[in-house]
Amino acid sequence: MDARIVLLPGDGIGPEVVAQARLVLQAIAARFGHQFEFQSHPIGGCAIDEFGTALPDATLAACRKAQAVLLGAVGGPKWDDPKAKTRPEAGLLKIRKELGLFANLRPIRVQRQLVDASPLKKEIIDGTDILFFRELTGGLYFGDSGRNPHASGEEAFSTMIYNTGEIARIVRMAAEAARKRRGRLTMVDKANVLEVSRLWRQVSQEIISKDFPDLKYDVVLVDAMAMHLLAKPKEYDVVVTENMFGDILTDEGSMLTGSLGMLPSASLGSPGPGLYEPIHGSAPDIAGKGLANPLATILAAAMLLRHSLNLETEAKAIETAVDKVLDAGCRTKDIASGGPSLSTEAMGEKVVEAVKAK
Ligand code: NAD
Numbered sequence: 406m407d408a409r410i411v412l413l414p415g416d417g418i419g420p421e422v423v424a425q426a427r428l429v430l431q432a433i434a435a436r437f438g439h440q441f442e443f444q445s446h447p448i449g450g451c452a453i454d455e456f457g458t459a460l461p462d463a464t465l466a467a468c469r470k471a472q473a474v475l476l477g478a479v480g481g482p483k484w485d486d487p488k489a490k491t492r493p494e495a496g497l498l499k500i501r502k503e504l505g506l507f508a509n510l511r512p513i514r515v516q517r518q519l520v521d522a523s524p525l526k527k528e529i530i531d532g533t534d535i536l537f538f539r540e541l542t543g544g545l546y547f548g549d550s551g552r553n554p555h556a557s558g559e560e561a562f563s564t565m566i567y568n569t570g571e572i573a574r575i576v577r578m579a580a581e582a583a584r585k586r587r588g589r590l591t592m593v594d595k596a597n598v599l600e601v602s603r604l605w606r607q608v609s610q611e612i613i614s615k616d617f618p619d620l621k622y623d624v625v626l627v628d629a630m631a632m633h634l635l636a637k638p639k640e641y642d643v644v645v646t647e648n649m650f651g652d653i654l655t656d657e658g659s660m661l662t663g664s665l666g667m668l669p670s671a672s673l674g675s676p677g678p679g680l681y682e683p684i685h686g687s688a689p690d691i692a693g694k695g696l697a698n699p700l701a702t703i704l705a706a707a708m709l710l711r712h713s714l715n716l717e718t719e720a721k722a723i724e725t726a727v728d729k730v731l732d733a734g735c736r737t738k739d740i741a742s743g744g745p746s747l748s749t750e751a752m753g754e755k756v757v758e759a760v761k762a763k
Pocket residue numbers: 418422477478479480481482497665666682684685686687688689690691696697698699701739
């Protein structure tokens with residue numbers, strides 16, 4: 406396969422971790438006989454410094470022409486001035502909007518080798534493997550909002566709004582994914598209170614009964630889900646929900662694993678390229694010191710192969726390589742629990758070796 410992959414290393418540790426993911430993708434291309442063409446473009450703070458905007462037109466144009474985009478992270482203290490005309494995060498919001506990325510996929514997989522890094526008890530989290538689908542371009546974060554004068558001072562409002570099409574496309578995507586996994590789909594809402602949730606429930610129910618009767622489907626209220634994630638996370642397979650509930654639940658879920666440096670994510674739309682990134686930020690406190698864990702970005706590269714290039718075997722090859730490296734006791738400082746640790750580059754090299762070794 407020939408594929409064009411755009412790399413957006415960004416700021417802080419972004420360039421360090423993306424460099425390692427690129428080496429892993431090159432090892433995959435060599436092992437499986439693919440041609441991956443890489444192009445690197447600025448986004449975030451470094452783009453503001455060079456071009457005065459967090460998402461230069463040339464970066465966006467290159468992304469549109471690519472099959473997939475791999476992003477590091479953006480931001481840092483240098484660009485934190487609240488009075489600044491533009492901020493690094495504006496680049497992220499714009500690229501998601503421009504590429505129509507309506508589904509955010511967040512796998513929460515507890516690596517058995519790192520089970521002790523979690524703040525939760527081993528017997529509760531061991532074996533947890535959830536794939537969240539969070540709607541990314543609608544709901545409360547994008548509805549009408551504003552302020553009005555009020556007798557007591559002011560009133561403010563934010564509107565949660567969804568239409569049938571927006572709900573249907575992500576529920577379908579999540580249902581397809583559940584079919585390829587363990588066959589269970591959970592829809593999270595607040596239908597006891599919110600009309601918009603009642604539409605989610607209606608649309609989901611119709612799609613599942615008509616096109617996915619083979620799935621084990623259930624609905625859970627968001628407040629109950631917040632508890633279930635901590636009490637019985639192993640029960641869940643694929644979870645689909647709207648933007649704000651997903652924002653909160655996926656961050657809660659990430660704590661099950663105990664390590665930011667291990668978790669990838671993907672944002673998908675259609676048509677057009679998917680965007681893949683680690684869930685962590687630019688970690689300015691450790692940037693340039695060789696301390697960053699590159700595994701989240703390497704696992705994001707595995708998601709890229711799976712979801713944008715349809716290369717399931719190659720995606721699994723990366724995930725297996727990461728497993729082997731962890732089995733062999735290789736750790737970066739953030740997951741070493743005070744024991745010996747490898748640099749960012751050394752960890753990347755270990756994964757490359759494991760990919761090559763088959
Ligand atoms: P952060 O995720 O960058 O860092 C939080 C803590 O986790 C830090 O102590 C950091 O050293 C550690 N950490 C993060 N990733 C790690 C890795 N791969 N290996 C080892 N340790 C790691 O969050 P923050 O400190 O709140 O934010 C820093 C900057 O990143 C801010 O400017 C923020 O706006 C930005 N940010 C960007 C994104 C993104 O680009 N998607 C996401 C979150 C935060």
